[in-house]
Amino acid sequence: MKTTESRVKQNPEAAQEGSYQPDVVEAKWQARWAERHINEPDLDRAARPFYNLMMFPYPSAEGLHVGNMFAFTGADTYGRFKRLQGYDVFEPIGYDAFGIHSENYAIAQGINPGKLIPRNIANFRRQLRRIGGMFDWRHELSTTDPEYYKWTQWIFLQLFKAGKAYKKAAAVNWCPKDKTVLANEQVINGRCERCDSIVEQRFLEQWFFRITDYADRLLANLDDKSKMDWSESTVLAQRNWLGRSEGAEIHFPAPHPERSEETSRPSAGNGQTIKVFTTRPDTIFGATFMVLAPEHPLVDAFTTQEHRAEVDAYRKMVAAKDLVSRKVGEREKTGVFTGGFAVNPATGQPIPVWIADYVLMEYGTGAIMAVPGHDERDFEFARRYGLPIVRVVADTSSRPRPEGGGGILPADTSSRAQREIAAQDVPLEEAFTDNENGILVHSGQFDGLAVPEAKRAITAWLAERGAGKAVVNYRLHDWTISRQRYWGPPIPIIYCDEHGAVPVPEKDLPVELPIIEDFKPDDTGVSPLARHEEWYYVPCPVCGKRARRETDVSDTFLDSAWYFLRYPSTEFDDRPFDPARTRKWLPVTSYIGGNEHAVLHLLYSRFITMVLHDLGQLDFEEPFRKFRAHGLIVKDGAKMSKSRGNVVIPDEYIARWGADTFRMYLMFLGPFQEGGDFRDEGISGPRRFLEKVWKLVTETATPTPDSRLPTDSRLVTRDSRLATDSGLATRDSRLTIKYHQTVKRVTEGMEQLHYNTSIAALMEFVNALREEGSTNRQMVEGLILMLAPFAPHFAEESWERLGHDTSIFDVRWPKWDQSLVVEDQVEVVIQVSGKTRGRVSVPRNAEQGAVVAAAQEDAAVRRFTEGKEVRKVVYVPNRLLNLVVG
């Protein structure tokens, strides 16, 4: 073999008989896996299907980075472990290749992304093979393939037909210099990431999915362990994102014109009613003004003639701010008075209506009742503009002020509420926002009620009078899927002057994205696709007259919200997912991915799955039975970044150390779910370990007079009786116990993704074998099996050298015998008054008396107990004895 020769010449060491040459071994087994279809389960007939999914990568020009390698190796290790446990593991891979990153890179290169992506994918594929992933390459997919996005468009149509897709105007980030729409991630501190100009907002018609219709189910399922076994932190992130809050919608009508004090002027409001959402209906008596979001549709109705100019100027100013800086930028609250009033339904008093940008159109109703006494933001605003601040909740969490001073009420007040007022009815220095401890004051008939009761009572009272109702509000809002961009699947809609928005007939899918040269966005705010008339103008599917295509493409998150449904069915071109295949393989058995996708990607995938379930397309509503987030890799204690120059290029390490060593190092450097610190020096550890095992295998494969070969090793391992084989159980008890302990520790570590401790256990076992000079075949074979998920090529080669002719992945994972995990003699720690003074070796489960007697034999122990009375004895069998002396 040519590679072997050149390798030998370069490296004299390799010429030594039987030395470990990772590159040769790895190339051999990668070729053999492909030839023998080792990683391709029978998707139709698999007896124990296990769908092992990992988040597919975005194929960047730089190639897979260490973080990807870490994630994929961890997921692959789990899949290989499950395979060894006898599951039919399906481990597919694909590419999330649409989106702004690819598009921007293509713009920078001046080459259409459609031409660049295949190159990147080819590079990714090479890297994924090189690292030794157990991928089923028959089912590889790319979201940019028309055969794939045809079905992405199909999903859009299903939602459209089900009334779950709709169009409305919404704000987008707009760079006035580049004259283009920017994605949120392209806006840095309110500025365009490329030209640094201040970003503005523009309103464009966009497509939305009604994910809010599913908010309650998306939330409820999070608690359903039968459907979802997810890491707690991910569940929490989803829960926070959904942001359920209970409260009330309350109506504040414009004052009746006849009753308006100054009838000469038209009363602003025009009979309109402002609806607000609040979680604190109990504080309504303290609502002294109202605030509308500047974009609120009722602003014009409430604005009077003399405030018109000021209001318009303010709204213009806000529109010029981009979405990001409005939220995170200067927090100073500004606003203007509209001149209009609305009636507080509790007090019957008209209160002024303001507009301010601290009220957001996208949350609640886009309008609030401002209660400055009990909300920090309203308090700040009221202070700034001199609006009245009223206390309507008295603080009962702390004692009243000792002097009881400052009260303005008569001294003969008797109720508790009034006593509280007497103590506290002084100007508030800050908002009192305690949600639980407090009783109502200055609130008419509700005075004296505790806050939680008052919430219910006031909501009910308002509802009775038609002025409000209890509602549940979610922070989640509908999913904007429109992107005014080129590199994505065109949204399959045609606009006809007569028939409006018409869905593209399913038989006409895909609506192919044309390969065009000028794909840069322009100042129209419309996708570049609009410039291509031959594509843009199409006959209306209903009447055949000239109509126009939708030019927005869909969000990349839509591509990735269903890819796991496609994998098992990639060979079917007449359906997105085959029912039988889907029934067999889904929901996904195990999903591993990054925390950065803990919210959006997972939520959108759940949503799409739920909609398809409701449409009768799927018989499950949660797509991922088990989800675990992996950790982050840092380099020498710092986050990797180009600017720091500490980015690890995996290819270099793999070339130098081999894929198996690199895999083992990644899995060893920290708990998989927490990540770890990548240090170059550390890699030599796993490499030295593999070298040691290599020697052990070589010695075992070449029997010396000392090593005992079982009559038929294959029979023993294949029927998985390895662990309890009599030869193994009786011979060399110290090692046998160590072996069973190792199997237990490794197996349990694998299941919990504590790969670092599993590897440590394997290292300990190898050290023990070497200390004993043992080449016990069954133990060595068990060791190689347990090593296989981490170092698959190495394990295959070792397995072959041990005389086997099948793939090691068709053998079963070793089992441990619980009776052989525990030793007959145990060491018990002897403490005197809690301090360790000695240890004794006693039979397992020894009686307390026997241990005490043994302890008294110990000179060090005696020195501390001599002449003292033992007041108390604490005995933990097999662990510890504590003699407490007086």
Place this chain on the structure above:
RNA sequence: GCGAACGUGGCGGAAUCGGCAGACGCGCAGGACUUAGGAUCCUGUCCCGAAAGGGGUGCGGGUUCAACUCCCGCCGUUCGCACCA
């Protein structure tokens, strides 16, 4: 600001139904083999101390026979969310 996770040798990290702190690995030190060693093997390696012993898991308290682990209060790091009414 809110939420979550975390804080252990020179370094990565073990050990949390409370029970020998520092497994395993890196690094370092000494030794063996060697023409040589950035290979390999052996020994040692939390701190103070010659030893006996003492101290030690971010800091300060508490519960307990016993605390890295539980409780209270701080400090710090990281990651999410960020005017959510």
